[in-house]
Amino acid sequence: MDQKQLRELEAKCIQEEPPECTAACPVHVDVKGFIKALRDDNLSTAFNILAKATVFPRIIGHICHHPCENHCKRREVEAPISIHELERYCVKNAVSKKRSLRIKRSTTKVAVVGAGLCGLSAAVELTRKGYLVTLIEARAKLGGRLLSLPADILPRAILQEELEIISTLDIDVLYNRRIGSLQEIKEIKNDYAAVFIACNGVAAEAPSTQNPTTLATSLEGVFARDPRIAAGSFIDFVAQGKKAALSMERYIQKVSQEAGREREGPFATRLYTNTAGLEPIPAVKPQDKQGGYTREEARKEAERCLLCECLECVKACEYLRAFGSYPKRYLREIYNNEAIVMGPRLANNLINSCSLCGLCKEVCPNGLDMGAVIKKAREGMVLRGKMPPSPHDFPLADMNFSNGPHFSLLKNAPGTENSRYLYFPGCQLCATMPPYVELSYDYLRRTFADVGLFLGCCGAPADWVGQRELFDQARGKILQGLRSFGNPTLILACSTCYDIFQAHYPELDIISLYEVYDQYGFPSDNLLQLKGEIAIHDACTARHANFQQQAIRGILKKLRLPYHELAFSKNKTTCCGFGGLMTFANQDVATAAIDRRIKESQHPYLVYCAMCKDRFSWRSKETYHVLDLIYGGIYQEDREKLNTTKNLGFSQKRENRARLKEKMLRDLWGEDMTISGLSYPYELEITAEAREKMEERLILKEDILKVIHHAETSGNKLLREDSGHFLAYYQPVSVTYWVEYTQKDNTFKIHNVYSHRMEIGEG
Amino acid sequence: MARIVCAKCNIPLEKSKVTISYLGNSFPVDLLKCPQCNLVFIPEDLALGKMLQVEKALEDK
CATH class of the missing domain: 3.30.2310 (YaeB-like fold)
Structure with a gap:
């Protein structure tokens, strides 16, 4: 991953985007942080959040026309959060400390015409930026239109206290100076590096604002308030003052006026917040309308806030949740893990714990596929010799066993010399439910006659853990074998094999065993009698295998077995914890993943991947493989055996594979399995x-x-x-x-x- | 911990410096060892505790 790729991927994760309310606010108050602070009853933090966005928080807290509330996500089901009423509660009750306005020093002089809310905001912002500010006001008082607001809306005492900031700063105020003409503006400009016309009367005669992004006018160095701002839009006046101050600074510093200002005013956020199933909670109305919220009322109202965020993938994936953050941060950690030269690689465990199941991509509003990123990262680690051996040694040795003499086998059906089809049941089905392999092979030969048998591992473990070379070796051997048989169509019983063959063997024709059952029917002599309803757990590797999904449902319909879908199903199914070899790298997360899945339904589960059955049975969830339904009748007298995988250990699974090969060789081809190797007399x-x-x-x-x-x-x-x-x-x-x-x-x-x-x- | 005896030499193990290594890194540690045939004892809690921690740290280095 290079810097460019990192940034492109990071841009897909929108968790750090601001919520709608903040994006709609002309000065971008951190509403979420503000509300969180109120929930914690932390008034001073809440107040500081307001003070960060505007120099007169106590004024704005009383008079803001709150465009934020029109964008609140709660509006989708009911009244928005009363953000303004909460603001008013905050500024009324927070102990107002003398705010220290850190000031840089410069000798450059600037002028602001008009001491209303807009001009005052600009003057304070410019002072903060270090300029020597002269504020020119037509009347004998500061405040402009604020002075004519009714006292029950803006108490006089609050206004006076807030305006005292001007006298504590080194702002030169010229009272009773009405600027009436263009000529006067030009004269002022001669004495100052930049001028901002913030008042109404003059603005009408001044050159109109040419550029709403910068407020620049046709007069060099003269900026003017946008005349279109409506009289009551107080927060817009504050925003205009801030905007003018930034433009003047950039003008004086001779840097780009326009660069990087796309999100200065209200903008459309990219944040996605899922409101599906959102329960309406009525808005809290203050008992004392004039006095505003009490502490309890404010807290209750703050509790209604959704604290908007995305986290769609984190909510859906136990692995992404377990590491305590979200993909944007994880991407950076993965990038750093690759880039580090000296010191510990802190993201190794993060990288090796993912199941690569692809659910994140399905639920992400922007389709960010963390599995794909992680697989690439694993391949990079292997290439650089930096892949820790401990998480993957064991499953890779298991793959090696399956492709070795104890299990691997490739033969035409007994008595035939050609194979139009080859049955590839996969290593895990053979390890956990060997009798079904014999029965299904028997069925396939009766259905198609010329079906050969191919035992081995498809290479998924090597693919999952980034061992490209190992995978290519296994793939080469499989291809060589298939070629010598004239490239027959492969019949696959495992969704992972199907996924691997589809992705890495595009030249081969493949079909799922379950599609064969669905199309050609299945034997009825060993059907399992089940009572009640089951829930389908789709395999994560069959997430996009619609034909397989349909075939399973088709089989259930033919069996007249009532079933229902889980909340996360088909393309949004979840992994049992085996995928990506998660369980070997991070047993805790893998267990959390399967336990969470189990909680989704009280009903027994129906699966079609041997590992899913193995994992569910291990956690004592009543689970049936689709082959249990078709052939489980052989255990009708001894139902415990249906859950054989529950206590099956790794050793037994290996032994089952070897015994299956031995038995099929003997029963079908009349051959003995002879393997040279050590056997122990103990x-x-x-x-x-x-x-x-x-x-x-x-x-x-x-x-x-x-x-x-x-x-x-x-x-x-x-x-x-x-x-x-x-x-x-x-x-x-x-x-x-x-x-x-x-x-x-x-x-x-x-x-x-x-x-x-x-x-x-x-x- | 009970006394551990070397079954081959029939003498008790004694504390001694042993070098253990992983991924090209070596460390001297105090372990019980047969003074005669050098057979070493690594207790379960060491193997699954401190030793495992060091293995993981070295793998992430």
Whole structure:
């Protein structure tokens, strides 16, 4: 990711855009911050927020014509937040401290004609900018039109106190000087670097404003208030004063008048705030209309505010939520993680924890795809040799196993020499529900005759974790195999395989097993009898696979099984926590993701990805794979077996794959599986605690056997004198495994297992 | 912690400096070790505690 790409991506995340109220305010009061402060009963913070936007907060707090309220999102269902009434409450009740106006110093003189709200605002702003300001007023008093406002709207005392600021600043006020003609303006300009005409009478005779962005007139260095501002639009007068002060500063500094001022006045924000399902709450009316809100009333009204923000993706995704921020910040962290030369890469965990499921893109108003960004980041880390080994070693070894001699297989159907189709059930279905692989293969051969069998892994783990080279190797082998079979159409039982083949093997014809069932029907001899309704959990890798989604629903209709859709379904479905190998990099977030999904419905779930079933069953959610519906009748007498994946460990999953290959080879082709390799002459008895630790710590039965074999053949083992348990360690590749065991004849009882990656060296 | 004995040499382990390393970084640490055959003991809480922390820190370096 380079700077340009970063900025383009950042621009898609609109969380930091201002809410509608702030964007509509001519001086952009931070309304959200203001309301948050009121909710916390923090009046001084709330007051300071107002004071930041206008030099006369106590005046504006009483008289603002509040265009913000017309833009409040609550208006979509009811009355807007009474922002103005809250402002009035704030300025009436906040203890007004003497505000310190930090002033820079300069010897440049500027003039402001007219000491109404607009001229006064400009004069204070210019003083803050360091200029020597002369304020020229026709009358004998400051305030202009403010003086004629009724006292119940703007109390006199407030006005006087606020106007005292002028005397505390070094502003030179010339009273009783009416500027009546163009000639007089030209004369003033001779004595000052820049002039602002803020009053009405003169403005009419002065050259009219030529440029509403800058308020520049046709007279060089003379700026004038926009004559179109309506009399009661007080906050616009303040904004005009601020605008003039900025233009005059830029004019004096001889810098661009126009650059970067697009959002100076009211503008259309890009912020999106979802108001779907927003409950109406009636606006709080002050009991004492004249006195305004009480503290309780103000707090109650402030509570109605939505505190507008986007966070559509963060609300939908447990992973984005878990890291406590939002994509714009995450993008910067990912960029920094790549750019850093020395020091820790703090975003590694952020990058490796995403499921790459693509939900963020679906819910983002601008289609920002964090999954795609993260996948690129992973590829970059791998290329630079900066990918931490620990999160992905285990699943990549599993992929290697699936594409090795214990599982991989490519054969024409028994008794045939050609394959028009090849059934590719995928490694996870074979690992978790092997009997269904045999039954579905049998069905396919009866349906199409010439269907070969292809066992292996599609390469998804390598693709997900950014191991391009590893993926390309696997892909090359698959392509080579397919080519030697004349590129038959692949029938896929796994939505992830489907997704991978679609993206990376565009030259192949693929079809989902479930589309075959939907089109050609399915056998009825082993149907599972289910009562009640189920909810469909679409696989995240089938997010855009409409045909697969439809086929699943078609099968359910044919089965006459009542079902309903979850709130997040089809293109907006959520990941079970396996996608992107999230569960290996960040078990906590992966568990939070699936637990949240489970809460969406009380009904059992229907899935069509083996990993979804595995994950839901692991969390004890009653879940059926679509193949359970078609073939689960074989377990009708022993329904517990339908949830076999619940306690299936990683070791058993590997063993299931190898056994499936062995069984199918023998049953269908009459061949024996012969694999040269070590088999160990030990029986293992693994305690329940040790079994749990094996899963949590990603330790396989095979790893334990290797440790025991090493200890028993070399004699290298320790003894705990308290328990009489042996302790031994062995490092087959990169991880060192420790096993605590006792031995009785040929049976080894496993009490504990753990591992580390640090290598033990010499003393 | 109970006494740990080297089952091969039949003598108790003793505290000794052992070098452990990961991703090209080495550290000397005090571990229990057989004074005769150099077999080392790394307790579970060390492997899953401090050691894991250091591994993660080195992976992110």
